[in-house]
Amino acid sequence: MHIEVKNINYIYDKMSKEKKYALRDVSFDIFDNDYIAIIGETGSGKSTLVQHLNGLLKADSGDIKVDGVSIYSKNYDLNSLRFKVGLVFQYPEYQFFSETVISDVSFGALNMGYSEEEAKEMSKNILRTVGISDEYFDKFPFMLSGGEKRKVAIAGVLVMNPEVIILDEPQAGLDPVSKSELFKVLYDLHKKGKTIIMITHNMEDVIEYADKVIVMKNSKVLKVDKTASVFNDDKLLSEANIIKPEQVELMNKLNEKFKNIDIKKIKQKEIVEEIVNKIKR
Protein backbone atom coordinates (compact mmCIF):
# COMPACT_ATOMS: atom_id res chain seq x y z
CA MET A 1 0.00 0.00 0.00
CA HIS A 2 1.37 3.35 -1.02
CA ILE A 3 0.46 6.40 1.04
CA GLU A 4 1.38 9.84 -0.29
CA VAL A 5 1.17 12.75 2.08
CA LYS A 6 1.26 16.00 0.14
CA ASN A 7 1.72 19.42 1.71
CA ILE A 8 -0.77 18.97 4.51
CA ASN A 9 -1.48 21.72 7.01
CA TYR A 10 -3.53 21.39 10.14
CA ILE A 11 -4.71 23.84 12.80
CA TYR A 12 -6.48 22.55 15.92
CA ASP A 13 -8.16 25.67 17.17
CA LYS A 14 -9.52 27.23 14.02
CA MET A 15 -11.63 29.76 15.92
CA SER A 16 -8.79 31.32 17.87
CA LYS A 17 -7.40 34.66 16.80
CA GLU A 18 -3.81 33.66 16.10
CA LYS A 19 -3.44 30.54 14.00
CA LYS A 20 -1.19 27.94 15.53
CA TYR A 21 -0.26 25.20 13.11
CA ALA A 22 -0.06 21.67 14.47
CA LEU A 23 1.16 20.52 11.06
CA ARG A 24 2.77 22.75 8.53
CA ASP A 25 3.44 21.79 4.92
CA VAL A 26 4.09 18.14 5.70
CA SER A 27 4.94 15.81 2.82
CA PHE A 28 6.36 12.29 2.60
CA ASP A 29 5.66 8.86 1.17
CA ILE A 30 5.05 5.54 2.82
CA PHE A 31 5.78 2.48 0.73
CA ASP A 32 4.90 -1.17 1.07
CA ASN A 33 6.68 -2.94 3.89
CA ASP A 34 8.37 0.18 5.25
CA TYR A 35 9.39 0.26 8.88
CA ILE A 36 9.30 3.93 9.76
CA ALA A 37 10.04 5.65 13.04
CA ILE A 38 8.69 9.12 13.72
CA ILE A 39 10.83 11.05 16.18
CA GLY A 40 10.83 14.59 17.54
CA GLU A 41 10.21 16.55 20.70
CA THR A 42 6.95 16.42 22.61
CA GLY A 43 4.47 18.74 20.93
CA SER A 44 6.19 18.60 17.56
CA GLY A 45 3.06 17.17 15.93
CA LYS A 46 3.77 13.44 15.73
CA SER A 47 0.44 12.27 17.15
CA THR A 48 -1.43 14.81 15.05
CA LEU A 49 0.32 13.54 11.94
CA VAL A 50 -0.53 9.87 12.43
CA GLN A 51 -4.18 10.69 13.05
CA HIS A 52 -4.27 12.08 9.53
CA LEU A 53 -3.09 8.82 8.05
CA ASN A 54 -6.31 6.97 8.87
CA GLY A 55 -8.55 9.97 8.34
CA LEU A 56 -9.40 10.73 11.97
CA LEU A 57 -8.26 14.30 11.43
CA LYS A 58 -8.82 16.05 8.14
CA ALA A 59 -6.07 18.30 6.86
CA ASP A 60 -7.08 21.94 6.34
CA SER A 61 -5.17 21.92 3.08
CA GLY A 62 -3.05 19.47 1.16
CA ASP A 63 -3.90 15.91 0.25
CA ILE A 64 -3.34 12.33 1.29
CA LYS A 65 -3.49 9.64 -1.35
CA VAL A 66 -3.78 5.94 -0.64
CA ASP A 67 -2.84 3.86 -3.68
CA GLY A 68 -3.39 6.90 -5.84
CA VAL A 69 -6.85 7.82 -4.52
CA SER A 70 -7.31 10.91 -2.39
CA ILE A 71 -8.88 10.03 0.97
CA TYR A 72 -10.55 13.43 0.86
CA SER A 73 -12.39 12.68 -2.35
CA LYS A 74 -16.17 12.50 -2.24
CA ASN A 75 -17.69 9.22 -1.03
CA TYR A 76 -14.32 7.89 0.06
CA ASP A 77 -14.98 5.16 2.62
CA LEU A 78 -12.94 6.29 5.61
CA ASN A 79 -14.26 3.44 7.70
CA SER A 80 -12.70 0.83 5.46
CA LEU A 81 -9.50 2.88 5.29
CA ARG A 82 -9.31 2.45 9.06
CA PHE A 83 -9.40 -1.31 8.65
CA LYS A 84 -6.42 -1.11 6.31
CA VAL A 85 -4.47 1.47 8.28
CA GLY A 86 -4.60 0.33 11.90
CA LEU A 87 -3.83 3.04 14.43
CA VAL A 88 -2.87 2.16 17.99
CA PHE A 89 -3.19 5.16 20.27
CA GLN A 90 -0.95 5.92 23.19
CA TYR A 91 -1.99 3.91 26.26
CA PRO A 92 -4.46 1.85 24.19
CA GLU A 93 -5.44 -0.21 27.25
CA TYR A 94 -7.47 2.79 28.45
CA GLN A 95 -10.09 1.90 25.81
CA PHE A 96 -11.13 -1.48 27.21
CA PHE A 97 -14.86 -1.77 27.57
CA SER A 98 -15.73 -5.48 27.55
CA GLU A 99 -15.95 -8.04 30.30
CA THR A 100 -13.58 -10.43 28.58
CA VAL A 101 -10.32 -10.12 26.72
CA ILE A 102 -11.66 -12.01 23.75
CA SER A 103 -14.78 -9.88 23.29
CA ASP A 104 -12.77 -6.67 23.54
CA VAL A 105 -10.38 -7.83 20.85
CA SER A 106 -13.29 -8.98 18.66
CA PHE A 107 -14.73 -5.45 18.45
CA GLY A 108 -12.76 -4.46 15.36
CA ALA A 109 -13.51 -7.70 13.52
CA LEU A 110 -17.22 -7.41 14.31
CA ASN A 111 -17.22 -3.87 12.98
CA MET A 112 -15.73 -5.21 9.76
CA GLY A 113 -18.79 -7.38 9.39
CA TYR A 114 -17.44 -10.77 10.44
CA SER A 115 -19.78 -13.08 12.31
CA GLU A 116 -19.47 -13.61 16.04
CA GLU A 117 -17.82 -17.00 15.44
CA GLU A 118 -15.33 -15.73 12.88
CA ALA A 119 -14.42 -12.71 15.00
CA LYS A 120 -13.75 -14.96 17.97
CA GLU A 121 -11.54 -17.23 15.94
CA MET A 122 -9.60 -14.27 14.51
CA SER A 123 -9.19 -12.78 17.98
CA LYS A 124 -7.85 -16.04 19.38
CA ASN A 125 -5.29 -16.25 16.60
CA ILE A 126 -4.07 -12.71 16.98
CA LEU A 127 -3.92 -12.98 20.78
CA ARG A 128 -1.71 -16.05 20.45
CA THR A 129 0.45 -14.16 17.93
CA VAL A 130 1.09 -11.30 20.37
CA GLY A 131 1.87 -13.82 23.08
CA ILE A 132 -1.31 -13.97 25.16
CA SER A 133 -2.03 -17.57 26.05
CA ASP A 134 -5.43 -19.23 26.05
CA GLU A 135 -6.08 -19.08 29.78
CA TYR A 136 -6.33 -15.28 29.55
CA PHE A 137 -9.03 -15.20 26.89
CA ASP A 138 -11.99 -15.14 29.24
CA LYS A 139 -10.40 -12.93 31.88
CA PHE A 140 -11.53 -9.42 32.75
CA PRO A 141 -9.15 -7.14 30.78
CA PHE A 142 -8.67 -4.74 33.68
CA MET A 143 -7.21 -7.57 35.77
CA LEU A 144 -4.20 -8.20 33.52
CA SER A 145 -0.71 -6.88 34.13
CA GLY A 146 0.47 -3.72 32.37
CA GLY A 147 2.36 -5.55 29.64
CA GLU A 148 -0.48 -7.99 29.01
CA LYS A 149 -3.01 -5.19 28.82
CA ARG A 150 -0.93 -3.40 26.23
CA LYS A 151 -0.60 -6.55 24.12
CA VAL A 152 -4.34 -7.22 24.30
CA ALA A 153 -5.09 -3.62 23.33
CA ILE A 154 -2.73 -3.82 20.37
CA ALA A 155 -4.30 -7.12 19.37
CA GLY A 156 -7.58 -5.20 19.27
CA VAL A 157 -6.21 -3.28 16.28
CA LEU A 158 -4.22 -6.12 14.73
CA VAL A 159 -7.35 -8.30 14.61
CA MET A 160 -8.53 -6.22 11.67
CA ASN A 161 -5.43 -7.44 9.83
CA PRO A 162 -4.39 -3.94 8.70
CA GLU A 163 -1.77 -3.60 6.00
CA VAL A 164 -0.27 -0.59 7.73
CA ILE A 165 0.15 -0.62 11.51
CA ILE A 166 0.73 2.71 13.21
CA LEU A 167 1.68 2.83 16.88
CA ASP A 168 1.88 6.00 18.99
CA GLU A 169 4.58 5.47 21.62
CA PRO A 170 3.76 1.79 22.10
CA GLN A 171 6.50 1.26 24.68
CA ALA A 172 5.39 4.08 27.01
CA GLY A 173 5.13 2.80 30.56
CA LEU A 174 6.09 -0.78 29.69
CA ASP A 175 8.68 -2.83 31.56
CA PRO A 176 11.75 -3.84 29.49
CA VAL A 177 10.70 -7.47 29.07
CA SER A 178 7.19 -6.66 27.81
CA LYS A 179 8.66 -3.99 25.60
CA SER A 180 11.12 -6.27 23.87
CA GLU A 181 8.43 -8.94 23.46
CA LEU A 182 6.16 -6.38 21.87
CA PHE A 183 8.86 -5.13 19.51
CA LYS A 184 9.61 -8.68 18.50
CA VAL A 185 5.97 -9.21 17.59
CA LEU A 186 6.01 -6.04 15.51
CA TYR A 187 9.22 -7.06 13.81
CA ASP A 188 7.75 -10.44 12.90
CA LEU A 189 4.72 -8.72 11.41
CA HIS A 190 7.05 -6.51 9.42
CA LYS A 191 8.87 -9.60 8.17
CA LYS A 192 5.52 -10.96 7.04
CA GLY A 193 5.03 -7.91 4.86
CA LYS A 194 3.25 -5.38 7.07
CA THR A 195 4.14 -1.72 6.98
CA ILE A 196 4.98 -0.43 10.46
CA ILE A 197 5.00 3.20 11.51
CA MET A 198 5.98 3.90 15.06
CA ILE A 199 6.29 7.05 17.15
CA THR A 200 8.98 6.67 19.78
CA HIS A 201 11.45 8.55 21.93
CA ASN A 202 13.74 5.60 22.31
CA MET A 203 16.55 5.93 19.78
CA GLU A 204 17.91 2.44 20.49
CA ASP A 205 14.64 0.99 19.20
CA VAL A 206 14.70 3.27 16.19
CA ILE A 207 18.17 2.06 15.30
CA GLU A 208 17.43 -1.61 15.87
CA TYR A 209 14.13 -1.77 14.01
CA ALA A 210 13.37 1.18 11.74
CA ASP A 211 14.62 1.42 8.17
CA LYS A 212 13.50 5.00 7.72
CA VAL A 213 13.07 7.92 10.09
CA ILE A 214 10.80 10.94 9.93
CA VAL A 215 12.21 13.76 12.05
CA MET A 216 9.72 16.36 13.26
CA LYS A 217 10.13 19.70 14.93
CA ASN A 218 7.68 22.55 15.53
CA SER A 219 4.89 21.09 13.38
CA LYS A 220 7.22 20.52 10.45
CA VAL A 221 8.95 17.50 9.00
CA LEU A 222 12.66 18.29 9.05
CA LYS A 223 13.83 15.18 7.27
CA VAL A 224 12.77 11.81 5.93
CA ASP A 225 15.72 9.52 5.42
CA LYS A 226 17.37 6.17 6.08
CA THR A 227 17.96 5.58 9.77
CA ALA A 228 21.76 5.55 9.58
CA SER A 229 21.87 8.76 7.55
CA VAL A 230 19.65 10.59 10.02
CA PHE A 231 21.79 9.63 12.99
CA ASN A 232 24.99 10.63 11.25
CA ASP A 233 23.64 14.07 10.40
CA ASP A 234 24.91 16.16 13.31
CA LYS A 235 23.30 19.36 12.15
CA LEU A 236 19.91 17.71 11.85
CA LEU A 237 20.19 16.04 15.25
CA SER A 238 21.04 19.25 17.06
CA GLU A 239 18.28 21.11 15.23
CA ALA A 240 15.76 18.51 16.31
CA ASN A 241 17.17 18.36 19.84
CA ILE A 242 18.06 14.69 19.59
CA ILE A 243 21.05 13.30 21.44
CA LYS A 244 23.29 11.19 19.26
CA PRO A 245 22.88 7.55 20.28
CA GLU A 246 25.93 5.87 21.78
CA GLN A 247 26.31 3.25 19.09
CA VAL A 248 26.54 5.95 16.41
CA GLU A 249 29.06 7.78 18.55
CA LEU A 250 31.01 4.55 18.90
CA MET A 251 31.18 3.89 15.18
CA ASN A 252 32.26 7.46 14.50
CA LYS A 253 35.04 7.24 17.08
CA LEU A 254 36.19 3.90 15.70
CA ASN A 255 36.26 5.35 12.24
CA GLU A 256 38.38 8.29 13.37
CA LYS A 257 40.88 5.93 14.92
CA PHE A 258 40.99 3.01 12.52
CA LYS A 259 39.51 4.42 9.27
CA ASN A 260 37.51 2.36 6.78
CA ILE A 261 34.77 1.65 9.30
CA ASP A 262 31.29 1.69 7.81
CA ILE A 263 29.57 4.28 9.98
CA LYS A 264 26.23 3.36 8.44
CA LYS A 265 26.30 0.11 10.36
CA ILE A 266 24.72 0.98 13.67
CA LYS A 267 22.53 -1.98 14.61
CA GLN A 268 23.92 -4.08 17.42
CA LYS A 269 24.53 -7.09 15.21
CA GLU A 270 26.08 -5.02 12.43
CA ILE A 271 28.44 -3.29 14.85
CA VAL A 272 29.70 -6.59 16.20
CA GLU A 273 30.19 -7.94 12.66
CA GLU A 274 32.02 -4.80 11.57
CA ILE A 275 34.39 -4.93 14.54
CA VAL A 276 35.01 -8.64 14.13
CA ASN A 277 35.77 -8.11 10.45
CA LYS A 278 38.13 -5.28 11.25
CA ILE A 279 40.06 -7.41 13.72
CA LYS A 280 40.29 -10.27 11.23
CA ARG A 281 41.58 -8.02 8.48
Add this chain to the structure above:
Amino acid sequence: MIRDITLGQYYNEDSVIHFLDPRTKINAVLVYLIAIFLVDKYVSYGLAFLFLIFCIKLSKIPIVFITRGLKSLIFLLLLSVVFNLFMTPGNVIFKFGIFSVTYEGLNLTIKMALRLVVIVLFSSLLTLTTTPMELTNGIEMNLKFLKRFKLPISDIALMMSIALRFVPILIEEVDKIMKAQMSRGAKFDDKNIIKRAKSYVPLLVPIFVSAFRRSNDLALAMEARCYNDSDNRTKLNPLHYKKNDLIAYIFLFMYFIILVVLKVAF
Protein backbone atom coordinates in the same frame (compact mmCIF):
# COMPACT_ATOMS: atom_id res chain seq x y z
CA MET B 1 -16.64 16.51 17.09
CA ILE B 2 -17.05 16.64 20.84
CA ARG B 3 -14.41 19.35 20.98
CA ASP B 4 -16.75 21.82 19.38
CA ILE B 5 -18.64 22.17 22.64
CA THR B 6 -17.84 25.59 24.02
CA LEU B 7 -17.01 25.27 27.63
CA GLY B 8 -19.09 26.97 30.28
CA GLN B 9 -19.59 29.79 27.91
CA TYR B 10 -16.85 32.18 28.85
CA TYR B 11 -16.17 34.74 26.14
CA ASN B 12 -12.64 36.03 26.23
CA GLU B 13 -12.43 39.83 25.89
CA ASP B 14 -10.69 42.71 27.63
CA SER B 15 -13.56 44.76 28.92
CA VAL B 16 -14.46 46.68 32.05
CA ILE B 17 -17.06 44.07 32.89
CA HIS B 18 -14.59 41.21 32.49
CA PHE B 19 -12.20 42.86 34.92
CA LEU B 20 -14.77 43.45 37.63
CA ASP B 21 -14.49 41.40 40.78
CA PRO B 22 -16.66 38.28 40.45
CA ARG B 23 -18.41 39.20 43.71
CA THR B 24 -19.49 42.48 42.19
CA LYS B 25 -20.95 40.69 39.21
CA ILE B 26 -22.71 38.04 41.26
CA ASN B 27 -24.19 40.71 43.52
CA ALA B 28 -25.22 42.73 40.50
CA VAL B 29 -27.14 39.77 39.13
CA LEU B 30 -28.84 39.28 42.50
CA VAL B 31 -29.80 42.94 42.75
CA TYR B 32 -31.01 42.94 39.16
CA LEU B 33 -33.12 39.87 39.89
CA ILE B 34 -34.71 41.38 42.95
CA ALA B 35 -35.19 44.73 41.27
CA ILE B 36 -37.00 43.23 38.31
CA PHE B 37 -39.70 41.96 40.64
CA LEU B 38 -40.22 45.47 41.95
CA VAL B 39 -40.90 46.57 38.44
CA ASP B 40 -44.51 46.92 37.32
CA LYS B 41 -44.59 49.88 34.95
CA TYR B 42 -43.45 49.92 31.35
CA VAL B 43 -41.16 52.87 32.13
CA SER B 44 -39.33 50.73 34.66
CA TYR B 45 -39.04 47.94 32.13
CA GLY B 46 -37.51 50.43 29.78
CA LEU B 47 -34.99 51.36 32.41
CA ALA B 48 -34.13 47.71 33.16
CA PHE B 49 -33.68 47.16 29.47
CA LEU B 50 -31.46 50.20 29.11
CA PHE B 51 -29.32 49.06 32.02
CA LEU B 52 -28.95 45.65 30.38
CA ILE B 53 -27.96 47.15 27.02
CA PHE B 54 -25.51 49.45 28.78
CA CYS B 55 -23.79 46.49 30.47
CA ILE B 56 -23.73 44.46 27.25
CA LYS B 57 -22.12 47.36 25.40
CA LEU B 58 -19.49 47.68 28.13
CA SER B 59 -18.70 43.96 27.96
CA LYS B 60 -17.90 44.15 24.21
CA ILE B 61 -19.54 40.77 23.68
CA PRO B 62 -21.30 40.34 20.33
CA ILE B 63 -25.05 40.37 20.86
CA VAL B 64 -25.52 36.97 19.17
CA PHE B 65 -23.54 35.28 21.92
CA ILE B 66 -25.79 36.74 24.56
CA THR B 67 -29.09 36.02 22.89
CA ARG B 68 -27.97 32.43 22.34
CA GLY B 69 -28.93 31.80 25.97
CA LEU B 70 -32.54 32.51 25.06
CA LYS B 71 -32.80 29.50 22.78
CA SER B 72 -32.98 27.02 25.61
CA LEU B 73 -35.67 29.15 27.16
CA ILE B 74 -38.12 29.27 24.32
CA PHE B 75 -40.23 26.44 25.68
CA LEU B 76 -40.56 28.02 29.11
CA LEU B 77 -41.35 31.34 27.53
CA LEU B 78 -44.10 29.87 25.36
CA LEU B 79 -45.59 28.03 28.32
CA SER B 80 -45.71 31.19 30.39
CA VAL B 81 -47.22 33.11 27.50
CA VAL B 82 -49.96 30.55 26.95
CA PHE B 83 -50.87 30.30 30.61
CA ASN B 84 -50.88 34.00 31.30
CA LEU B 85 -52.60 34.94 28.10
CA PHE B 86 -55.56 32.61 28.40
CA MET B 87 -55.94 32.02 32.11
CA THR B 88 -56.10 35.53 33.49
CA PRO B 89 -59.62 36.77 34.31
CA GLY B 90 -60.60 40.40 33.56
CA ASN B 91 -61.92 42.56 30.74
CA VAL B 92 -62.19 40.42 27.65
CA ILE B 93 -60.60 41.87 24.53
CA PHE B 94 -61.42 39.08 22.14
CA LYS B 95 -62.47 35.48 22.13
CA PHE B 96 -62.05 32.37 20.07
CA GLY B 97 -64.03 29.36 21.19
CA ILE B 98 -63.52 28.72 24.86
CA PHE B 99 -60.36 30.80 24.91
CA SER B 100 -60.60 34.41 25.81
CA VAL B 101 -57.86 36.98 25.98
CA THR B 102 -58.25 39.67 28.60
CA TYR B 103 -56.65 43.06 28.85
CA GLU B 104 -55.05 42.04 32.16
CA GLY B 105 -53.85 38.79 30.67
CA LEU B 106 -52.18 40.49 27.75
CA ASN B 107 -50.53 42.96 30.08
CA LEU B 108 -49.26 40.24 32.41
CA THR B 109 -48.01 38.13 29.54
CA ILE B 110 -45.91 40.89 28.06
CA LYS B 111 -44.46 41.78 31.44
CA MET B 112 -43.68 38.18 32.37
CA ALA B 113 -42.02 37.51 29.05
CA LEU B 114 -39.96 40.68 29.33
CA ARG B 115 -38.92 39.75 32.84
CA LEU B 116 -37.77 36.29 31.84
CA VAL B 117 -35.86 37.58 28.85
CA VAL B 118 -33.95 40.31 30.67
CA ILE B 119 -33.15 38.05 33.62
CA VAL B 120 -31.71 35.38 31.34
CA LEU B 121 -29.77 37.90 29.31
CA PHE B 122 -28.37 39.59 32.39
CA SER B 123 -27.27 36.36 34.00
CA SER B 124 -25.71 35.04 30.80
CA LEU B 125 -23.67 38.20 30.87
CA LEU B 126 -22.27 36.97 34.20
CA THR B 127 -21.17 33.59 32.87
CA LEU B 128 -19.91 35.06 29.62
CA THR B 129 -17.63 37.53 31.35
CA THR B 130 -16.46 35.43 34.30
CA THR B 131 -14.29 32.33 34.13
CA PRO B 132 -15.64 29.31 36.02
CA MET B 133 -12.78 29.59 38.52
CA GLU B 134 -13.54 33.23 39.26
CA LEU B 135 -17.15 32.34 39.62
CA THR B 136 -16.53 29.67 42.25
CA ASN B 137 -14.15 32.01 44.04
CA GLY B 138 -16.77 34.71 44.09
CA ILE B 139 -19.50 32.37 45.28
CA GLU B 140 -17.25 31.07 48.02
CA MET B 141 -16.44 34.57 49.27
CA ASN B 142 -20.05 35.62 49.11
CA LEU B 143 -21.20 32.62 51.10
CA LYS B 144 -18.45 32.84 53.67
CA PHE B 145 -20.82 34.09 56.33
CA LEU B 146 -22.56 30.70 56.24
CA LYS B 147 -19.46 29.16 57.80
CA ARG B 148 -20.69 30.42 61.12
CA PHE B 149 -23.54 27.98 60.80
CA LYS B 150 -21.05 25.13 60.31
CA LEU B 151 -21.72 24.80 56.61
CA PRO B 152 -18.63 23.45 54.76
CA ILE B 153 -18.43 26.32 52.28
CA SER B 154 -14.77 25.81 51.39
CA ASP B 155 -15.35 22.14 50.68
CA ILE B 156 -18.30 22.90 48.48
CA ALA B 157 -16.31 25.53 46.62
CA LEU B 158 -13.42 23.12 46.21
CA MET B 159 -15.75 20.47 44.82
CA MET B 160 -17.19 22.98 42.39
CA SER B 161 -13.81 24.12 41.17
CA ILE B 162 -12.47 20.58 40.80
CA ALA B 163 -15.56 19.61 38.85
CA LEU B 164 -15.08 22.61 36.58
CA ARG B 165 -11.40 21.86 36.12
CA PHE B 166 -12.24 18.31 35.12
CA VAL B 167 -14.61 19.25 32.34
CA PRO B 168 -11.97 20.10 29.72
CA ILE B 169 -9.86 17.12 30.79
CA LEU B 170 -12.80 14.79 30.37
CA ILE B 171 -13.72 16.30 27.03
CA GLU B 172 -10.21 15.62 25.83
CA GLU B 173 -10.44 12.08 27.16
CA VAL B 174 -13.76 11.48 25.42
CA ASP B 175 -12.28 12.81 22.21
CA LYS B 176 -9.33 10.45 22.48
CA ILE B 177 -11.45 7.40 23.30
CA MET B 178 -13.86 8.20 20.48
CA LYS B 179 -10.99 8.40 18.02
CA ALA B 180 -9.48 5.19 19.33
CA GLN B 181 -12.75 3.29 18.92
CA MET B 182 -13.29 4.84 15.50
CA SER B 183 -9.87 3.47 14.57
CA ARG B 184 -11.34 0.07 15.38
CA GLY B 185 -14.24 0.71 13.05
CA ALA B 186 -16.80 2.11 15.49
CA LYS B 187 -19.42 4.40 13.96
CA PHE B 188 -21.18 6.95 16.11
CA ASP B 189 -23.44 8.38 13.46
CA ASP B 190 -25.60 5.41 12.60
CA LYS B 191 -29.09 6.39 11.41
CA ASN B 192 -30.66 3.56 13.38
CA ILE B 193 -31.34 4.82 16.92
CA ILE B 194 -30.87 1.41 18.59
CA LYS B 195 -27.57 0.83 16.80
CA ARG B 196 -26.45 4.31 17.69
CA ALA B 197 -27.26 3.84 21.37
CA LYS B 198 -25.35 0.56 21.32
CA SER B 199 -22.36 2.21 19.70
CA TYR B 200 -21.95 4.37 22.79
CA VAL B 201 -21.23 1.44 25.12
CA PRO B 202 -17.58 1.21 24.01
CA LEU B 203 -17.31 4.89 24.95
CA LEU B 204 -19.09 4.99 28.27
CA VAL B 205 -17.14 2.25 30.01
CA PRO B 206 -13.68 3.68 29.27
CA ILE B 207 -14.88 7.20 30.08
CA PHE B 208 -16.10 6.15 33.50
CA VAL B 209 -12.97 4.12 34.16
CA SER B 210 -10.85 7.09 33.20
CA ALA B 211 -12.85 9.52 35.33
CA PHE B 212 -12.42 7.25 38.36
CA ARG B 213 -8.74 6.78 37.66
CA ARG B 214 -8.18 10.49 37.37
CA SER B 215 -10.09 11.43 40.47
CA ASN B 216 -8.27 8.74 42.39
CA ASP B 217 -4.94 10.14 41.21
CA LEU B 218 -6.00 13.64 42.14
CA ALA B 219 -7.10 12.59 45.62
CA LEU B 220 -3.76 10.84 46.16
CA ALA B 221 -1.82 13.83 44.89
CA MET B 222 -3.74 16.17 47.18
CA GLU B 223 -3.15 13.96 50.18
CA ALA B 224 0.53 13.60 49.32
CA ARG B 225 0.75 17.39 49.50
CA CYS B 226 -1.00 17.42 52.86
CA TYR B 227 -4.20 19.04 51.68
CA ASN B 228 -6.64 19.62 54.48
CA ASP B 229 -9.70 21.76 54.78
CA SER B 230 -8.71 23.88 57.76
CA ASP B 231 -10.14 27.38 57.95
CA ASN B 232 -6.81 29.07 57.51
CA ARG B 233 -6.26 28.19 53.88
CA THR B 234 -5.06 31.14 51.87
CA LYS B 235 -5.74 31.74 48.19
CA LEU B 236 -3.29 31.97 45.32
CA ASN B 237 -5.22 34.87 43.81
CA PRO B 238 -7.22 36.48 46.60
CA LEU B 239 -10.06 38.67 45.40
CA HIS B 240 -9.62 42.41 45.81
CA TYR B 241 -12.16 45.10 45.12
CA LYS B 242 -10.85 47.84 42.83
CA LYS B 243 -11.99 51.30 41.89
CA ASN B 244 -14.18 50.04 39.07
CA ASP B 245 -16.03 47.79 41.48
CA LEU B 246 -16.97 50.81 43.55
CA ILE B 247 -18.22 52.59 40.47
CA ALA B 248 -20.20 49.50 39.50
CA TYR B 249 -21.79 49.33 42.93
CA ILE B 250 -22.72 53.03 42.71
CA PHE B 251 -24.37 52.47 39.33
CA LEU B 252 -26.18 49.47 40.68
CA PHE B 253 -27.35 51.37 43.72
CA MET B 254 -28.61 54.27 41.63
CA TYR B 255 -30.43 51.88 39.33
CA PHE B 256 -32.08 50.22 42.29
CA ILE B 257 -33.09 53.52 43.90
CA ILE B 258 -34.61 54.85 40.70
CA LEU B 259 -36.65 51.70 40.30
CA VAL B 260 -37.90 51.95 43.89
CA VAL B 261 -38.76 55.60 43.40
CA LEU B 262 -40.60 54.81 40.18
CA LYS B 263 -42.61 52.18 42.00
CA VAL B 264 -43.48 54.21 45.06
CA ALA B 265 -43.84 57.69 43.65
CA PHE B 266 -46.06 57.24 40.63
